[in-house]
Amino acid sequence: MIELLGYEVTQQEEELAVTLHWRSLVPPGEDHTVFVHLLDAWNLPWGEKLPFQYPSAQWTPGEEFLDRIRLKLPPGTPPGDYQVEVGFYSPKEDRNLSIVRPDGNFGGTAARIPVTLSVAAERASLSDYRR
Numbered sequence: 001m002i003e004l005l006g007y008e009v010t011q012q013e014e015e016l017a018v019t020l021h022w023r024s025l026v027p028p029g030e031d032h033t034v035f036v037h038l039l040d041a042w043n044l045p046w047g048e049k050l051p052f053q054y055p056s057a058q059w060t061p062g063e064e065f066l067d068r069i070r071l072k073l074p075p076g077t078p079p080g081d082y083q084v085e086v087g088f089y090s091p092k093e094d095r096n097l098s099i100v101r102p103d104g105n106f107g108g109t110a111a112r113i114p115v116t117l118s119v120a121a122e123r124a125s126l127s128d129y130r131r
Contacts, residue, residue, distance in 0.1 A: 001025040001026055001098045001099070002022055002024060002026065002032075002099060002100070003022065003100040003102075004021070004022060004086070004111050005064065005102075006020075006021040009084055009113055009115045011115070011118055015072045015073055016047075016070070016084065016115065017068070018068075018069040018070075019067070019068050019069075020067040021064065021065075021066055022065055022066075023062065023063070024061055024063045024064075024065075025100060026056075031057065031091060032088040032089065033053075033088065033089050033090075034050070034053055034067055034088055034089075035048070035085075035087055036050075036071055036084060036085070036086050037085040038071060038077075038084055039083045039085055040080070040082055041080070047072065047074055051067065051069050073117070078117075079117045079118055080116065080117060081115075082114075082115050082117060084112070085111070085112050086111050086113065087099060087109055087110035095109075099111055
């Protein structure tokens with residue numbers, strides 16, 4: 001399990017800067033990979049990032065670490081309310097890792113962070129696709 005201690009999400013032009021503060025509650029040797037999804041009001045994905053991070057096999061229980069992730073907004077992403085969904089996935093076990101809420105209870109397998117995009121991502125022009 002892993003505990004999300006805090007987060008910060010800011011929009012910087014056409015990308016989101018996501019900072020996640022985690023505490024490891026699992027013994028070392030696991031193979032967990034962080035994931036970040038940008039979801040709209042209908043839970044449809046608008047972006048995804050699977051960044052490289054400090055290998056989970058080297059974590060120790062109680063250790064805290066930060067993930068700093070830049071999620072580029074796809075061309076044409078409209079302004080509005082979204083959620084940044086974050087969590088950890090185990091390819092070996094083919095499942096998401098459980099998240100612990102601040103009160104110590106089960107928090108699901110992904111945390112959802114509300115975010116409002118202030119401006120639309122610039123649309124790609126047809127000339128961008130011509131060779």
